[in-house]
Amino acid sequence: MPLSDIKARLAKACEGAGRQVSDVELIAVSKVQPNERVRAILDQGHRSFGENKVQEAASKWPMFRESYDGIKLHLIGPLQTNKARQAMELADAIHTLDRPKLAKTIARLAQDMGACPDLFVQVNTGEEPQKAGVVPAEADAFIAEARALDLPIKGLMCIPPVEDVPSLHFALLAKIAERNDLAGLSMGMSADFETAIALGATHVRVGSAIFGERVPG
Template identity: 35%
Template sequence: MSIKENLNNIKKQLPDSVRLVAVSKFHTAQEVIEALQAGQTVFGENRVQEAAAKFDEVKKSFPNASLRIIGQLQRNKVKEAVRIADAIDSVDRIELLDEIEKQAAKIDKKIQVLFEFHTGEESKSGFEDPSLIVEALQKIKDGAYPHIAPRGFMTMAPFTEDKNLVRASFKKLRDLRDQCQKDFPEFDLSELSMGMSGDWQIAVEEGSTMVRIGTAIFGARDYSQAKKD
């Protein structure tokens, strides 16, 4: 099926309250443009260098294309990430917030962030201690990061056939969000980015507001596109 047909098929199954993030890593700018022409506007990329080359080109014709960084972010990539992205969904440590604020301040840009939380044994990134997320939110509340807008949380469920473990992972993130929202009512922490091609239905049942789907939209990834980032 075409990218347009794949998108239509997925969107028919998604509730209106859930946004689709089309994960375009290792896919070409032309494929992103095909998705945009089919009505998709929000994209997720893991690698900053690849995303910059792709979306600098795409946005010339489609300035409404919205880019979210969803991969683990090194400090030396933050400057470029802040320049090209509308949101950084993979904030996994307070030191990263320091660098995002530093780079966003230089270009006077307010950038949305999600806190990535480690909810499963297979996950290799994300905050493991909820108290550190509370500390980060307190710092934002106290004015330490005026160019950062917290919007919610992201997680990756464990790679397992056990749907109960997957569901527990998503519930853990929702419970964390609910507690943080209660403790910090001045912020809108409503976003829950959870669920990918193999488990998004469970994620939606557990309150996901954003699912990240790639292969089911674009087909198999072309790893020749994977330049060192």
């Protein structure tokens, strides 16, 4: 589906929710996509992108930044502590802060580097054992712990279980964000971003609907 169609759907969803289009950032998820597909989206003026893996991000985005101004890169996949420095050097935002060890590592590196990307706490709203993220019952304490480290916590992120109704998870994430005075909500993907916008999403992560099906490496 053309980028223009996705942007039109986003605008319609915002209008239906009584929100401004500028309130929602469309992250084009470019993981496992050939460079020519990414370049085609860049050539249309889009500048917000998402990657799952630090190694893949490092292989493409420094190159693209040489040719295009204003790129904003979001890391949206699980982050290993030994990749944290490279992630912080590459990304403008990391959406997967999910454990104390990673929070402490990022805080230490932020002191060394004198800068830190925007951070989103990943909440495992479905409490799925195979999925990263802090469980909802522990989210408040972890957010407080991260803030005590002077980390720039901008919001929360979730990936609902595929078999569940996503709106229940989006509503839960919004509730946790509200009681912790967090404005950012990274939620909603190709199949459900309009629902996410209706429930307050500030960042939607859309991949296949923009780029087509992924091409595994």
